Amino acid sequence: xxxxxxxxxxxxxxxxxxxxxxxxxxxxxxxxxxxxxxxxxxxxxxxxxxxxxxxxxxxxxxxxxxxxxxxxxxxxxxxxxxxxxxxxxxxxxxxxxxxxxxxxxxxxxxxxxxxxxxxxxxxxxxxxxxxxxxxxxxxxxxxxxxxxxxxxxxxxxxxxxxxxxxxxxxxxxxxxxxxxxxxxxxxxxxxxxxxxxxxxxxxxxxxxxxxxxxxxxxxxxxxxxxxxxxxxxxxxxxxxxxxxxxxxxxxxxxxxxxxxxxxxxxxxxxxxxxxxxxxxxxxxxxxxxxxxxxxxxxxxxxxxxxxxxxxxxxxxxxxxxxxxxxxxxxxxxxxxxxxxxx
Amino acid sequence: xxxxxxxxxxxxxxxxxxxxxxxxxxxxxxxxxxxxxxxxxxxxxxxxxxxxxxxxxxxxxxxxxxxxxxxxxxxxxxxxxxxxxxxxxxxxxxxxxxxxxxxxxxxxxxxxxxxxxxxxxxxxxxxxxxxxxxxxxxxxxxxxxxxxxxxxxxxxxxxxxxxxxxxxxxxxxxxxxxxxxxxxxxxxxxxxxxxxxxxxxxxxxxxxxxxxxxxxxxxxxxxxxxxxxxxxxxxxxxxxxxxxxxxxxxxxxxxxxxxxxxxxxxxxxxxxxxx
Numbered sequence: 321x322x323x324x325x326x327x328x329x330x331x332x333x334x335x336x337x338x339x340x341x342x343x344x345x346x347x348x349x350x351x352x353x354x355x356x357x358x359x360x361x362x363x364x365x366x367x368x369x370x371x372x373x374x375x376x377x378x379x380x381x382x383x384x385x386x387x388x389x390x391x392x393x394x395x396x397x398x399x400x401x402x403x404x405x406x407x408x409x410x411x412x413x414x415x416x417x418x419x420x421x422x423x424x425x426x427x428x429x430x431x432x433x434x435x436x437x438x439x440x441x442x443x444x445x446x447x448x449x450x451x452x453x454x455x456x457x458x459x460x461x462x463x464x465x466x467x468x469x470x471x472x473x474x475x476x477x478x479x480x481x482x483x484x485x486x487x488x489x490x491x492x493x494x495x496x497x498x499x500x501x502x503x504x505x506x507x508x509x510x511x512x513x514x515x516x517x518x519x520x521x522x523x524x525x526x527x528x529x530x531x532x533x534x535x536x537x538x539x540x541x542x543x544x545x546x547x548x549x550x551x552x553x554x555x556x557x558x559x560x561x562x563x564x565x566x567x568x569x570x571x572x573x574x575x576x577x578x579x580x581x582x583x584x585x586x587x588x589x590x591x592x593x594x595x596x597x598x599x600x601x602x603x604x605x606x607x608x609x610x611x612x613x614x615x616x617x618x619x620x621x622x623x624x625x626x627x628x629x630x631x632x633x634x635x636x637x638x639x640x641x642x643x644x645x646x647x648x649x650x651x652x653x654x655x656x657x658x659x660x661x662x
Numbered sequence: 663x664x665x666x667x668x669x670x671x672x673x674x675x676x677x678x679x680x681x682x683x684x685x686x687x688x689x690x691x692x693x694x695x696x697x698x699x700x701x702x703x704x705x706x707x708x709x710x711x712x713x714x715x716x717x718x719x720x721x722x723x724x725x726x727x728x729x730x731x732x733x734x735x736x737x738x739x740x741x742x743x744x745x746x747x748x749x750x751x752x753x754x755x756x757x758x759x760x761x762x763x764x765x766x767x768x769x770x771x772x773x774x775x776x777x778x779x780x781x782x783x784x785x786x787x788x789x790x791x792x793x794x795x796x797x798x799x800x801x802x803x804x805x806x807x808x809x810x811x812x813x814x815x816x817x818x819x820x821x822x823x824x825x826x827x828x829x830x831x832x833x834x835x836x837x838x839x840x841x842x843x844x845x846x847x848x849x850x851x852x853x854x855x856x857x858x859x860x861x862x863x864x865x866x867x868x869x870x871x872x873x874x875x876x877x878x879x880x881x882x883x884x885x886x887x888x889x890x891x892x893x894x895x896x897x898x899x900x901x902x903x904x905x906x907x908x909x910x911x912x913x914x915x916x917x918x919x920x921x922x923x924x925x926x927x928x929x930x931x932x933x934x935x936x937x
Binding site for chain 2 (some may be wrong): 372410420421424425472
């Protein structure tokens with residue numbers, strides 16, 4: 321099945337006095353993978369559950385392929401879902417799990433088995449078809465859950481933090497696999513996660529949520545490089561908060577003049593947000609200090625520099641960082657990318 | 663360190679054996695004494711099967727076989743009623759109205775706190791109506807037996823549901839297109855098989871051993887029949903042979919039920935693995 325357009329308009333949901341969704345608007349283009357990212361309690365899982373029909377909205381509208389499904393029960397929505405918790409039916413084999421949705425649709429046994437094996441092949445688990453959930457690893461269980469969700473040719477695929485229970489290596493592998501499969505089948509997908517790396521790596525677009533609303537919706541590059549608000553800038557990636565003086569559409573931070581993302585920012589003292597990658601080591605520069613920590617990240621490393629009254633993070637290639645052990649004096653400058661005022 | 667662990671394990675095991683032995687003796691000794699008495703002959707130190715023979719030769723009324731039959735039927739009906747009532751209830755409470763757990767538990771445990779004689783006083787007018795409006799059959803006892811079995815069946819089912827992630831499994835099944843009946847019957851119940859089996863065993867045991875209510879409401883089940891058997895003979899040994907027979911009957915039946923249930927579980931797992 322090719323993807324369909326999904327639209328959530330003005331969704332409201334309260335739990336007692338707590339507002340989980342506050343007029344959320346979101347549209348997913350056909351075949352698109354949108355990741356919802358945000359801190360705990362921001363409403364991302366509620367959004368997914370409302371789309372799945374597992375909860376009722378207090379207000380607003382959900383449409384899929386133009387049809388209003390706001391009040392359609394979850395078992396009639398034709399959506400595939402993978403949960404955070406392992407959700408395979410323990411009393412069924414892997415094959416029976418994958419074929420379960422087709423059995424409910426009264427598909428013939430031969431057709432069910434064929435489709436189940438096709439889906440298991442897609443996730444690389446044909447060998448495990450006769451096994452039970454307790455005989456599989458966590459990563460394998462989530463792959464079977466994905467195969468099961470896709471077996472019914474869902475209109476929309478919903479992924480509710482499916483990788484959060486897995487270890488780092490399996491997580492990265494499965495993340496790439498989910499993306500490969502999603503591109504292959506072309507199903508419109510909503511992916512909920514609190515892991516920014518996961519969201520940025522997998523999604524066509526990322527929606528950063530805060531207090532029941534989407535703070536910014538954009539491509540991973542937009543979200544990271546051109547955050548619309550200080551919340552997005554601070555939530556996605558690491559950010560230095562540095563004091564500077566705003567004047568005539570730019571800001572002077574310790575001698576580095578940087579353009580402002582919002583030129584209408586009023587003149588005066590301000591705190592600006594600077595990414596560690598924008599801070600570079602130079603032979604002599606406006607910022608001088610002492611390296612107090614070096615964090616090895618693989619190809620790159622992050623150094624923490626004490627500037628006297630504050631500290632600043634800089635991200636460098638590891639080859640450069642190894643020449644700067646803790647205690648060495650260093651000069652820094654800031655690349656003149658547009659910066660946000662906090 | 664390993665030696666310390668081994669010593670500790672040995673001590674725990676020894677404690678376990680002592681506890682099992684003491685409690686085993688506590689339960690078994692009176693039963694053995696009862697069986698021994700039923701096997702005593704008419705003269706001191708002699709042995710005889712005459713007390714047991716009198717059960718077999720008892721012609722009634724009421725006939726012994728009809729007592730067995732009615733009790734077995736009652737056990738089956740009560741099990742079905744209790745399961746039909748409680749299985750969807752415990753699942754629904756867990757899924758949708760978890761805040762009602764304590765209330766439902768308290769309601770289900772209530773019959774434990776009411777003495778049988780008080781229950782009978784309360785039930786007598788209801789059973790008068792049942793006799794007048796519906797049927798005179800002793801099978802009508804299933805109403806009260808279902809109530810009596812609630813505490814045991816509820817605990818067994820609740821315990822069976824403990825290890826099942828009901829919410830996630832039901833949501834997964836719903837998202838795949840399952841209605842609520844399918845969710846309960848094909849997804850949740852197979853995963854609480856042990857709880858269902860235990861609830862059936864406890865309910866069956868209760869029905870097989872119940873005497874007071876049946877007798878006081880003037881119905882005849884197996885226990886009441888055995889009471890008549892023992893009363894209809896001057897041989898005191900018959901009193902004990904009938905009690906032992908009732909106990910053995912229930913024990914063997916429950917053992918068979920338990921074995922069949924477990925064997926079926928193992929068989930279905932094996933057949934799925936080999937598929």
